[in-house]
Amino acid sequence: KKALLLNVGSSLTSFIGLYIALSVSTQTIAQEWISAVTAGLFLYIGLADM
Known part of the structure; x- marks a missing residue:
């Protein structure tokens, strides 16, 4: 239930x-x-895991 509320909030x-x-x-x-x-x-997200 909590995950659903967080997903709706994110949307x-x-x-x-x-x-x-x-x-x-x-x-x-x-x-x-x-x-x-x-x-x-997008560059930050792509390079952050390197």
């Missing part, structure tokens, strides 16, 4: 992030920052 944060990203995606500078942060996070 809700992704939707909140989606709506925030869509609202600022009309600005070009925001798109560049979002892309840079996303790429950095």
Whole structure:
């Protein structure tokens, strides 16, 4: 039961992030920052286990 609640909470944060990203995606500078942060996070996740 606790795992289910944590999973739902995690899913809700992704939707909140989606709506925030869509609202600022009309600005070009925001798109560049979002892309840079996303790429950095993927690199960190990929290289953290090495």
